[in-house]
Amino acid sequence: MTSTGSVAASWLRPIPTATPARLARAGHLGYADRRLGELVQGRPPGVTGSQWSTAGRAGLDLVVCAADTGRPRFAVRFAAPTPDGSPARRAERLTDAVCDAVGLPLLRVESPTLGGEQVRRFVEYVLDARAYAAGTGPDGGETVGFRDIVGRLPDGRRGPVNDLGAVARADAVQAYVAGRLADPIVRGLHVRWTGGPAEGWSWVEVRPGRCRVERVRLTSRGFSCGVDPGRLAEDLAATALGEKLRDPAADEASLVDRTELREQVRRLADRRESFDGGFAFDHLCVD
Structure with missing residues (x-):
């Protein structure tokens, strides 16, 4: 920090x-x-x-x-x-x-979804990430970033254990097996607005051609914990998505048509000159 x-x-x-x-x-x-x-x-x-x-x-x-x-x-x-x-x-x-x-x-x-208990969990996460970053680097002997540490995930698979969205991704697989989702994969993207916040998107196909979408903006003025703000914003969006997947009252009318979502991604891609680091998700713009 x-x-x-x-x-x-x-x-x-x-x-x-x-x-x-x-x-x-x-x-x-x-x-x-x-x-x-x-x-x-x-x-x-x-x-x-x-x-x-x-x-x-x-x-x-x-x-x-x-x-x-x-x-x-x-x-x-x-x-x-x-x-x-x-x-x-x-x-x-x-x-x-x-x-x-x-x-x-x-x-x-x-975020329209996150709050309450997620605030404490988020703070614990960034404190752990910062403590890890302080012990790594040229003199610490470690080269793997906090977000990239691999271990056992909640569903038994191996993957990045410090992905805040890991539980949501496991829940999506279980929901797919139970027939509550049309696709088990949680997808997403992130950008960092030059001089502004990081923005993360996350979505999953709930009905054929209909997606639940969450967006999170993260402003981290004067703060760094060793995790890229864009990736952190995307992970937070996945966390928010997980909250909605566990909510039986989630509004069916709030689902976004897959074609419209693709158009939104394309419009975001058109603004790549405004991003720090460009836009790395052109594959999501393809039909």
């Missing part, structure tokens, strides 16, 4: 270590349901009073702090997608600006 350095030391208020924590992992404690204003000692320079009033009220699902000092290291927010130009999107930009000003890395996951 990128160090917050002296900026964070100047502006971020420690959370008392006696405060009940939502999670404890890898030398960190996670505190749930905090407001950004609780963490910042005064209005940072370059932020107007109106901007600070709005950003200070921003809710953070988990604030992850050093276990020994209570100093915030990063924050996580899960939210439903908001349209460009909306008041909610403007508030997010103000929150980003304040987090940048005080040196607080912010991870934002935009």
Whole structure:
């Protein structure tokens, strides 16, 4: 993770270590349901009073702090997608600006499906990934990335055990065997918008020619855990898809025609100049 350095030391208020924590992992404690204003000692320079009033009220699902000092290291927010130009999107930009000003890395996951318990699991995942990355590299002797570690999967097969979507992929196979899906394969793609978030898509064919689709956007300002943000966004989309596959009340009307989905992928591919790293999924555009 990128160090917050002296900026964070100047502006971020420690959370008392006696405060009940939502999670404890890898030398960190996670505190749930905090407001950004609780963490910042005064209005940072370059932020107007109106901007600070709005950003200070921003809710953070988990604030992850050093276990020994209570100093915030990063924050996580899960939210439903908001349209460009909306008041909610403007508030997010103000929150980003304040987090940048005080040196607080912010991870934002935009999904209509994910939230609740997935927040804690996601934080545990990125903490484990960061701890693994800190022990690897030229001096650590390991070359396999955290996301690429192979082991035994939930369905007994061997594969990448640190794929957040592994359970969903196993559930899809079981649902296919039980006759609830037309195809057992969870497919997906990911891109990274230049200067913006990573975006992951995941889908499975529920009825012949009809797909359930989930999309997740991941903004990871000032934070790295050693897993490519695009792959992480796609894995989160697969996780969201798994939640919908387990939901008996999932709306049949929300299924997307396979032909329309292919057209959406093609339209995304047409914007490849806007992606950091290009577009690696042209095979999904073919009939």
